[in-house]
Amino acid sequence: MSKGLTSRSEDYSQWYNELVTKADLAEHSSVRGCMVIKPYGYSIWEKMQSVLDKMFKDTGHSNAYFPLFIPKSYFSKEASHVDGFATECAVVTHYRLKNDGNGNIVVDENAKLEEELVVRPTSETIIWNTYKGWIQSYRDLPILVNQWANVVRWEMRTRLFLRTAEFLWQEGHTAHATAEEAVEETERMLEVYADFAENWMALPVVRGKKTPNERFAGALDTYCIEALMQDGKALQAGTSHFLGQNFAKAFDVKFTNKEGKQDYVWATSWGVSTRLIGALIMAHSDDQGLVLPPQLAPIQVVIVPIYKNEEELSAISAIADDLIAKLKKLNISVKYDDRDTQRPGFKFAEYELKGVPVRVAIGGRDLENGTVEIARRDTGEKQTSTQAGLDAYIEQLLNDIQNNIYQKALNFRTENTRKADIYEDFKRLLDENPGFIAAHWDGTPETEQKIKEDTKATIRCIPLNNQKEEGKCILTGKPSTQRVLFARAY
């Protein structure tokens, strides 16, 4: 492991790339745009999955699995959907290789597929094609299904976790008898995501709706949670779509309602991806490395023994073993690092880089005094603490760290959310103090587009429960009834 990390102020983007690889979260694979998620990074994803999965089940959903391949023709059935994804699809055209006689393995041109298969960029089409066979009556509704899967989007420019050609995610796809019910579902799942972001990732998010420009291809309404990263850029952390009857119409999914009449089914879809790991990194980490919220940290507590001989080590290990047993009872994950191949200082730096929330060091001094040294990753504070009652203290400390990280991120967002009423101020803020900018907008796609071309800032969302306020559009001066949130985004 190499020393030092480029600082955030020096080069934020380089800091991020180095951190991802040096903290052992992921690395570039030999396949363009695709990453290898390494065990430490994957264990964060597993934690996220297990929490979210429980949340989905607690809200009535079940998991299922649909094919990776989607017949090309399915995409043409929903016009705006195909427009949104056509330019980034991987397509399977053949099903066999052969030896060309010169020792080269080549595609067998005789094994051409009748119809090409698209590697799913999202599963609405294959799922709605399937739902057609599942739904006849209102008694078959709702269908509340989630899928954990990988998807492929042939992105032009990729970044580890934030945008990769293949990524892992979950996608919920639900079917309902009424529009009201589908909208309720859309909003419910947005709240699940917001809850997860705030209480597990310690990431404050703005709940909002996308403008028509930024909507998911095929949706009537896209709800989102937006988070602010430390460089002042926004990140879309999750979306929940009200799809109306678009997919039901495209795939002819009708049901008989209570009145005995045929109607198209109402749909939602919602998803979060491994991009959340990118959000986690960019929101909390510092120049020393990762800072992980205790709720999602694969290792919550690391114990490092400091010893001069075998005898001292075994005395320390006895204390450590006792602490480990107590912490495990409290469901706290602990690692005891008694490797003799690295010195304590090296281990300290390593666990800081990897974002372990709490470090306990036990040495000869502590043996004499009945103490340990406790260091918290979020503030870097170190203190000496008695061994008695240590488990309860650490449990509390983990809570404190979780809260502190959240509060810090919230303060950052508050400080970096500003109002602008004059276009010049708006532009100046974007360059000098990037962050969210609350500004009036005349509600037209043209104005939004113009601002985007001009400043690279987009409307991240129209916050839910937004305060009504009379004003004038920042660009055109036309009347507006509320402020919307602008930012440059990932």
Place this chain on the structure above:
RNA sequence: CGGGGUGUAGCGUAGCCCGGUAUCGCGCCACAUUUGGGAUGUGGAGGUCGUAGGUUCGAAUCCUGCCACCCCGACCA
């Protein structure tokens, strides 16, 4: 996909302009001394110079194609 940059040992690099098979640091291995913030010494291993081709007696170096990554742009739940 357009513009710019980079690619030399696991990582970071020198050498390239001006052609003669490769420099240094970290890391790695062995041993010893060490261990409360990234240890020290001694010895050692490790390289198709991204890749394919061309020019040449000879290519890391010159020329061409391709690939990957980084930055900017376009695109993008």
